[in-house]
Amino acid sequence: MTGTDMTGTEPPGAKTAPPLLEIDRLSVRLPADRAARPILDEVSLHVAAGETVGLVGESGSGKSVACRSVLGLLPDGARVEGQVRVRGRDVLTLDRAGLRELRSHRAAMVFQDPRASVNPLHRIGDFLTEGLRAAGTPAEQAVARAERLLDAVGIQDPRGAMRRRPHEFSGGMLQRVVIAAALAGEPELLIADEPTTALDVTTQAEVVAVLTRLQAERGTGLLFVTHDLELAAAVSDRIYVMYAGRIVETGATDALFARPRHPYTAGLLACTPRIEPDAPPPRPVPGRPLSLAEAAPGCAFSARCAFAEARCSGERPALRRHGEGLAACLRADEGILP
Ligand SMILES: Nc1ncnc2c1ncn2[C@@H]1O[C@H](COP(=O)(O)OP(=O)(O)O)[C@@H](O)[C@H]1O
Ligand SMILES: [Mg+2]
Known part of the structure; x- marks a missing residue:
């Protein structure tokens, strides 16, 4: 889970790929009536390829707004300063086609409540294959791919699962399905925004284990967001601590635990x-x-x-x-x- 950048896979002297994720002094304000309300203040953070980074803070500190900015999902009317770069491209200035490319191949997000991520009327198979189909994958290949992904996240009988609907899954199993869908486009970066907060403790541990195993196997960069510092420490190489819209401390997990400064x-x-x-x-x-x-x-x-x-x-x-x-x-x- 250490930060290996693309440099290791390229011939010597080749131009190295830009860093995976760089949020650079991002400030976000929302217009509330007449007075614009600040949400984020000069937030900077980075995630290297293959690295797992924790983002920790109590509710309302701005973790979700920071995460959503990476996919270009800021609230309507938000006034933004700073930059969010994925592989060197500024997300905040991307056009529709650029955003589509970003969300289908480069970066994906898993949210807190898996039921909010799926259409309750659609079969799991449709949910998993729609992105692949939209990207031009032939139906048969998309189905085979979706079944492999379900298997990878630990869903038994993937073929049967493809035909079922969301209400037939427990919260933990449905979150696995959502993780499978997030991985369908083979993103370089996965953002998991409190992926286990809505689950019971045993299920939490299982879902975290699935995420960290897939992260290690695939070399995906992972930004793991939680209000639980202990959980962040269990999975992350480095941690950012956020309070009231600002990063107040960051460092390697071990050092932060051994000697917090804030x-x-x-x-x-x-x-x-x-x-x-x-x-x-x-x-x-x-x-x-x-x-x-x-x-x-x-x-x-x-x-x-x-x-x-x-x-x-x-x-x-x-x-x-x-x-x-x-x-x-x-x-x-x-x-x-x-
Ligand atoms: N779409 C939105 N409209 C208005 N206020 C928002 C919106 N999204 C977030 N906020 C506000 O921004 C602050 C940070 O929220 P959020 O990023 O969800 O925090 P966290 O994820 O750390 O709990 C909160 O004060 C919240 O009320
Ligand atoms: Mg949140």
Whole structure:
């Protein structure tokens, strides 16, 4: 699951392929009545080919808006600054044909609720083959391909499954079908936006196992989005932590876990139940998450932060290098975290 770029597969001296995904200082504002409401503020993140990257934060932090931007799916009327590049092409300026190419071959997304992704009246086989057919694959090949994909995601009796309708599947099985459909176009990048949040715990683990196995087998870049830092750590090489529309910390998973630099990351770690016998009981992050629109001019987390000083609510911390990662906290160098 390490970041191997296209460089390894090309002859020496060949021009290397542009990076798989680069979100570069993306800001998104929505017009709400007269005052435009900010949603994302200068979000930058990247995913290399074959890499698994976690995007973590509480509900409302802007994870889904960031993900959807990658497929050119921003809300109507959104005002956008910055760039989203997939293999070097700016998604936000693509025309219809460019977007179609992006969504059919380069990048695919799996959403939280599998039932919202499928037409309840259509057979699973139609759902799986429609994209392939639209891309010109002959019917017989598309069916054979869909059956192989169902087999790959662990659906038994793929042929029978093709004839069934969504209500005949459990949530976990249907999410496998949705993952199969996302992989049908052999995307280089898969974005999984809380793919297991709607599922029970046992099913969650199975679906995560399917995703990570397929990612490893196919060398797909995976952006794995969750509110659960522990789950992100279990699958990701690197992690971005998001709060109120901004990235507040990022780094290699091990380093981030061993030594978080942002009090919010430390808070997310402290609220995860641990299995070690002498571990302290989980403590929730006090207060409720703010959206970017509600946040103070300085650090958006300062209102909930046990380490906040007067300057924290006035001065906005930039994302700066600390150790091997980046953190946006004025006090990140002070060793304030236990
Ligand atoms: N289509 C939309 N219209 C208006 N507001 C939206 C829309 N999508 C998201 N938002 C707002 O943007 C913020 C971030 O939302 P979202 O990206 O869904 O967060 P997350 O996925 O981290 O829970 C929230 O305040 C949400 O209300
Ligand atoms: Mg979301």
